[in-house]
Amino acid sequence: MSTPAPEDRKDTMVGTAAGEPAPDAAAKRGPSIATREKRQGTLNPSGETPYLVVEDLTVKFPTADGVVSAVNGLSYSVPLGRTLAIVGESGSGKSVSSMAVMGLHDRKRTKITGSIRLGGDEIVGLPENELMKVRGDAVAMVFQDPQSSLHPLYTVGNQITEAYRVHHKVSKDVAKKRALEMLDLVGIPNPIRRFKQYPHEFSGGMRQRAMIAMGLVNDPKLVIADEPTTALDVTVQAQILDLLNNLQKEFGSAIVLITHDLGVVAEMADDVLVMYAGRCVEYGTAEDVLARPRMPYTWGLLESIPTVSAANERLQPIKGLPPSLLSLPSGCSFNPRCPYKERVKGERCTTELPELLPVDGAGAHTSRCHLHDKASIYEAEVAPRLG
């Protein structure tokens, strides 16, 4: 595939960021980032100036059965030109956290605390009309199911031009020209004919391309892709992932990729954040997390996937079920399912929530686990099973 080496991407990123700084955000961005960097130097594995900064994000839904803590103290950051993959099983809070970045939660039913900054500007607590200016302009979202996220009664062209005209005061003709340009860019053949068609006339892969065209029409600095290829077939999935990669190289935007498929992560991500029960349990570069993981849950995930290339050995599933978000277990959320908790002295795993700490004392690769000798356990016991 065309996945560039991380160095290549960095170049693209720097070039774009320097070439076109966001006009109004630039003034605010400088100082706030600088102070943040001082406070939490290890927040971003690449060490570059981030565009999106999420700090101590908590999302709670009060329900009749109690308060659902969907996201608990999540922090991450993404610089322009880099892709962060958020991995986790259903209910781990990966989609909820990114919907918060888009400001898509119902204000009346959600309690969001913490900070989400885009190029230095705070999003949390912004009034709806201010949010509308950000949404679809600086931040775009590509959803999982292109069938239900395109309006069935408007032509595809109509929907893309509208997305453009909401944020730009231009005539219909100018917007149409822009929309055709985008359709062409995302690889939809015969854009002029396709412009006039309705979503049902598109195949699944084409619809996802149209969604991406709509998302990118305003040159967003940040694209949130929520399971963008889960509904697609594997050959089409490969096309869409290539497209996202190429567009990122061209526009230098930051991508937050939400997925449960570690194969997709391996091919797309620069950085990886593993979520479990609303918390980040491991965070680092893709190489660190996938090739040198330091958290039993990540080990469990890697051991439970049958891969296309690996030998045929018995899978090692994680026993049990993910916990209910209504009543998280005390201590480490993963402790009821963790096969290594006996190795931690005392009852720390069940009484004390481990902090997200650098795995080797310093550095950007962090994990949330009380185990002392994570590296040696992984090398001696887990890695051989992975083949």
Add this chain to the structure above:
Amino acid sequence: MSDNVRMVDAVPAAQAGTPLLQVRDLKMHFPIKEAAGLGRTKKVVQAVDGVSFDLSAGASLGLVGESGCGKSTTGRMITRLLTPTAGQILFKGKDIAKLKERELRPFRRQLQIVFQDPYSSLNPRQTVSNIISTPLRVHNLVKKGKELDRVQELLERVGLNPEHHNRYPNEFSGGQRQRIGIARALAVEPEVIIADEPVSALDVSIQAQVMNLLEDLRRDLGIAFVFIAHDLGVVRHFCDEVAVMYLGKIVEQGPRDQIYGAPQHPYTQALLSAAPDLGTIRGVPPKERIRLVGDVPSPIDPPSGCRFRTRCWKAEDICATQEPPLEPKPLSTAGHVAACHFAEPKVDLTAASA
């Protein structure tokens, strides 16, 4: 009815050596209404168009392909949830493709299916006990009053708490529901289970639990599996033999290691190359990448000759005029067949371990 059951059970001894299940030139064409015109032209969706394979007792055959390739339709025809348009399904030598419902019933006991979606395949208004014991009653397999014992035994077999027999499906998680679906299939002691995407609706950690359960059942009970999936990793893990389908036809079939290690059909090669693979980070990334362009053509009006030619980089004139037969190729090992005029093995499509 119990007489019928015994009769069927008696058949295999006489025909030892023949595969348990033989599928011959199976076709399923769904008629559709023509939207335009006067509705005189009759069009059909050629969902499955001439599929043949054998399944021996205790074996597992994987059917892989993208959506719309006909893999699920094939599974439903074998279990006779659909009546094939043409072709034969020989179960222990007897053709069940055209049997009427009454004659079919004893065979239903032998051929069971596990569905993809554990939420819609269990009746929400029935208790687990009722769901699992219905097939027992239908086939007269247990004495009255002994049903609960058998249900609890089955629940235990699939790794559920036998005490939970009185609960309703909504009280279980997705993985547990899938186990209930498996217990229901096991209740009648089938010889073949068609598993139609049994793990694709489940989270990865749960997926591995269910995969291991299916593997245990295969090993302990000697049940043969037709395993339908789009996930190439899952199929590689579970199946001895793999058949790759494209637009209603099998394009390549062979032993697992041949299909994954040295695929000969361009479509199989593209499919393997497109599968996102963890090995790319942990081991040596594959040398070559194949990217198909475009989408699968419509099964209403499939391309002439080879159906894959519209997306194939090797296609020449002969591909449009002459349909390539599914046959052994010069470089094939035993049992490996491909339907391509220009078949040649390709290695290095998946990541190698470091």
